[in-house]
Amino acid sequence: MAHAQTTHAPSEKYYVPHSSPWPLVGSVSLFLTVGGAAMWLNHSNAGPWVMTVGFAILLFMFAGWFGAVIKESEGRFYNDAVDRSFRMGMMWFIFSEVMFFAAFFGALWYARNFSVPWLGGEGTRALTKIIRGDNYEASWPTDGPGDVGGDFDVIPAFGLPAINTAILLTSGITITIAHHAIKAGNRAVLNIFLGLTIALGFLFVYLQAHEYIEAYQHYNLKLTSGIYGSTFFMLTGFHGFHVTMGAIMLAVVWFRCLKGHFTPTHHFAFEGVAWYWHFVDVVWLGLFVFVYWL
Amino acid sequence: MAHAHDAHAAHDHHDDHGPAKGIGRWLFATNHKDIGTLYMLFSLLMFFVGGTMALVIRAELFQPGMQLVDPMFFNQMTTMHALIMIFGAVMPAFVGLANWMIPLQVGAPDMALPRMNNFSFWILPFAFTMLIGTLFVPGGAPAGGWTMYPPLSQQTGEAFPMLIFAVHLMGASSIMGAINVIVTIMNMRAPGMSLLKMPIFVWTWLITAYLLIAVMPVLAGAVTMLLTDHYFGTTFFEAAGGGDPVMFQHIFWFFGHPEVYIMILPAFGIVSEIIPTFSRKPLFGYDAMVYATASIAFLSFIVWAHHMFTVGMPLAGQMFFMLATMLIAVPTGVKVFNWTATMFKGSISFEPPMLFAISFLFLFTIGGFSGLMLAIVPADFQYHDTYFVVAHFHYVLVPGAVFSLMAAAYYWLPKWTGHMYNMKLAKAHFWLSTIFVNVLFFPQHFLGLAGMPRRIPDYSTQFADWNMISSIGAFGFGLSQLLFVYVIVACIRGGEKASDKVWDSGRPHGLEWTLSSPPPYHSFETAPEVK
Numbered sequence: 030m031a032h033a034q035t036t037h038a039p040s041e042k043y044y045v046p047h048s049s050p051w052p053l054v055g056s057v058s059l060f061l062t063v064g065g066a067a068m069w070l071n072h073s074n075a076g077p078w079v080m081t082v083g084f085a086i087l088l089f090m091f092a093g094w095f096g097a098v099i100k101e102s103e104g105r106f107y108n109d110a111v112d113r114s115f116r117m118g119m120m121w122f123i124f125s126e127v128m129f130f131a132a133f134f135g136a137l138w139y140a141r142n143f144s145v146p147w148l149g150g151e152g153t154r155a156l157t158k159i160i161r162g163d164n165y166e167a168s169w170p171t172d173g174p175g176d177v178g179g180d181f182d183v184i185p186a187f188g189l190p191a192i193n194t195a196i197l198l199t200s201g202i203t204i205t206i207a208h209h210a211i212k213a214g215n216r217a218v219l220n221i222f223l224g225l226t227i228a229l230g231f232l233f234v235y236l237q238a239h240e241y242i243e244a245y246q247h248y249n250l251k252l253t254s255g256i257y258g259s260t261f262f263m264l265t266g267f268h269g270f271h272v273t274m275g276a277i278m279l280a281v282v283w284f285r286c287l288k289g290h291f292t293p294t295h296h297f298a299f300e301g302v303a304w305y306w307h308f309v310d311v312v313w314l315g316l317f318v319f320v321y322w323l
Numbered sequence: 324m325a326h327a328h329d330a331h332a333a334h335d336h337h338d339d340h341g342p343a344k345g346i347g348r349w350l351f352a353t354n355h356k357d358i359g360t361l362y363m364l365f366s367l368l369m370f371f372v373g374g375t376m377a378l379v380i381r382a383e384l385f386q387p388g389m390q391l392v393d394p395m396f397f398n399q400m401t402t403m404h405a406l407i408m409i410f411g412a413v414m415p416a417f418v419g420l421a422n423w424m425i426p427l428q429v430g431a432p433d434m435a436l437p438r439m440n441n442f443s444f445w446i447l448p449f450a451f452t453m454l455i456g457t458l459f460v461p462g463g464a465p466a467g468g469w470t471m472y473p474p475l476s477q478q479t480g481e482a483f484p485m486l487i488f489a490v491h492l493m494g495a496s497s498i499m500g501a502i503n504v505i506v507t508i509m510n511m512r513a514p515g516m517s518l519l520k521m522p523i524f525v526w527t528w529l530i531t532a533y534l535l536i537a538v539m540p541v542l543a544g545a546v547t548m549l550l551t552d553h554y555f556g557t558t559f560f561e562a563a564g565g566g567d568p569v570m571f572q573h574i575f576w577f578f579g580h581p582e583v584y585i586m587i588l589p590a591f592g593i594v595s596e597i598i599p600t601f602s603r604k605p606l607f608g609y610d611a612m613v614y615a616t617a618s619i620a621f622l623s624f625i626v627w628a629h630h631m632f633t634v635g636m637p638l639a640g641q642m643f644f645m646l647a648t649m650l651i652a653v654p655t656g657v658k659v660f661n662w663t664a665t666m667f668k669g670s671i672s673f674e675p676p677m678l679f680a681i682s683f684l685f686l687f688t689i690g691g692f693s694g695l696m697l698a699i700v701p702a703d704f705q706y707h708d709t710y711f712v713v714a715h716f717h718y719v720l721v722p723g724a725v726f727s728l729m730a731a732a733y734y735w736l737p738k739w740t741g742h743m744y745n746m747k748l749a750k751a752h753f754w755l756s757t758i759f760v761n762v763l764f765f766p767q768h769f770l771g772l773a774g775m776p777r778r779i780p781d782y783s784t785q786f787a788d789w790n791m792i793s794s795i796g797a798f799g800f801g802l803s804q805l806l807f808v809y810v811i812v813a814c815i816r817g818g819e820k821a822s823d824k825v826w827d828s829g830r831p832h833g834l835e836w837t838l839s840s841p842p843p844y845h846s847f848e849t850a851p852e853v854k
Contacts, residue, residue, distance in 0.1 A: 045354075055442055057449070064488070067453075070554050114511075117510055121536055124537075132574055133548075147567075177564035178564075252556060256565035259558055
């Protein structure tokens with residue numbers, strides 16, 4: 030049995046790596062990263078340093094772990110079953126990300142539909158205002174009855190955010206063209222359109238950073254601007270972080286494409302990242318509608 | 324070096340490949356059995372750490388008045404006991420069982436994503452180092468309850484960010500573990516094993532894994548909002564800025580209620596494996612069991628606000644959450660009925676796993692009934708935050724989830740180690756546990772109905788008698804668990820050789836019994852055919 034296995038290509042069997050140091054390296058790095066962050070928040074001078082070391086080890090872990098996987102993938106150790114595992118794993122990872130955003134969208138929905146109207150004395154809560162002794166009128170956007178953070182203006186939806194929507198939607202098209210190209214074995218089109226997608230991704234992040242600077246400098250809209258500022262910056266901030274991660278992942282796949290990795294039938298890494306890209310795209314549409322527009 | 328390590332492994336990957344030598348076997352493990360063992364040993368350790376904290380609580384409550392600890396430390400104990408038992412003891416134990424049993428039961432060589440499997444385990448010791456470390460920082464450990472309600476939790480000292488980040492790490496670990504379980508089940512089943520031919524333990528874990536992926540990220544979001552409220556000036560949970568502390572409770576319990584089913588659905592699976600074996604009958608109503616499990620999982624998403632009836636909620640909300648909660652009694656009733664019907668006219672024998680399973684059936688049902696009482700809004704106004712609630716959830720978690728884990732250990736330990744354990748001692752462990760768990764928790768029903776509040780280090784003298792009895796039960800239960808450890812350690816070290824079927828006189832069913840005891844290092848190199 031064992032002999033028969035070795036004479037065949039390794040891809041006939043479900044590949045189980047014998048051992049790997051990377052998960053443990055990853056655990057140590059996460060511990061140092063969040064431990065350092067906790068020390069930092071507790072005003073320890075060593076905090077930033079511990080966090081930096083942890084983060085550096087984290088990057089090292091990613092390089093090593095993914096490097097090993099890429100090597101195995103290019104060595105054709107992975108059969109269709111392994112490929113399916115990766116696909117399912119990525120799908121459910123993206124679903125968990127959706128649920129993470131759902132918590133923040135839920136907070137936005139709850140604030141707009143419940144906590145703010147109730148603070149304004151809606152329904153049976155007429156006494157709320159009398160007890161508090163102010164004239165707070167429920168409205169959106171708001172920084173609450175305490176006017177936390179002071180008066181602010183909001184970013185109009187049909188300015189920069191609309192342009193950003195166009196950029197992300199276009200990047201969704203370019204990555205689909207790249208996907209068709211990889212399937213057709215057309216490397217030149219693949220490389221051009223994947224590169225274009227990355228450029229659009231970073232352009233989005235740049236414009237988003239520009240918008241933040243505008244908000245802080247000219248609109249007095251800050252993370253500390255009550256519930257509006259909280260939901261606005263946490264939602265768009267986590268989204269921007271995910272776009273950045275997605276663009277970096279796209280860049281890694283791009284370099285692999287330039288090195289001649291992937292075949293028309295064997296390119297999970299490309300598809301996984303493409304799904305992720307569509308996910309950040311869809312989240313953005315939710316943001317555009319519920320955070321900027323309505 | 325590490326590159327070579329991973330890639331090299333593919334070439335000498337034979338059937339006869341045994342475990343690596345030394346500590347590397349555990350640190351760099353990719354084998355589902357090794358990782359399962361790590362998970363369960365870690366869980367056992369946390370069970371004793373959390374149990375010790377419980378004993379500090381019960382020692383203080385032995386008599387009215389303040390004797391052993393100050394109130395602040397008492398509150399730290401209740402908070403840490405809950406966090407450690409939930410995230411450190413019960414959940415990792417079930418993940419450990421999933422690791423050991425799912426590949427064996429679906430006929431797979433290993434878990435689908437072996438490296439990620441190792442990652443999800445090794446995050447845990449670090450997360451709990453951070454969590455337990457909070458006991459030693461200025462301000463002490465978190466003391467506002469495991470539910471971390473603001474604004475109280477915002478008063479935590481330097482432990483605060485450590486608590487938040489520890490929860491983040493545990494969540495990451497759980498999500499990765501759940502993804503692995505889903506992918507293994509959906510992708511690695513032996514040919515012929517259609518979904519409705521899967522062992523019931525596999526089914527319950529599949530549904531649990533979906534719950535985990537859906538709610539752990541929501542918990543991560545909730546604690547992130549706590550963190551930014553505390554350090555970065557957001558006002559999610561502050562009314563002055565337009566937020567609402569009650570919003571935290573909604574988000575938290577959207578996670579928290581499915582979480583309690585995460586801790587009981589795999590227990591249902593275990594009991595559904597054990598009762599047919601020792602009743603010598605097939606499981607009554609297999610399909611109904613699967614659908615009941617799925618229904619419970621679905622309902623778990625729409626009942627969360629029954630934890631917060633007293634915070635002030637529109638009447639329509641109270642009605643909805645009351646009725647949805649009571650609806651859960653229907654699929655749960657199906658399960659209890661089916662277990663009973665499986666035993667009905669069966670040829671029953673009382674080996675240790677069966678004893679624990681029967682005990683589970685009775686005592687979990689008591690916890691279910693007190694849950695129904697708590698679901699009734701006007702009644703809950705009275706019971707809320709009393710010892711009645713404490714009695715309720717300890718009945719479903721200790722003689723519920725924990726007993727199922729002990730049943731599972733006694734059921735599969737011979738399969739894992741290749742040795743039979745000491746039946747006499749195991750039965751002694753069972754009787755001590757079952758008697759003391761009732762001495763411990765049953766009086767708490769009376770205390771709660773009489774009005775004793777929970778999370779309080781001192782109490783009125785009228786509660787003295789039942790508290791003393793409860794504390795005696797606690798120490799009896801805690802000490803009995805040393806016997807459990809002794810039986811396990813003795814079984815690992817040696818004993819009578821176990822056969823492949825282990826329970827030869829019973830009716831064990833499933834692929835795991837077709838392998839040797841202990842099974843080969845890579846479970847099914849060639850997928851078995853399931854008819």
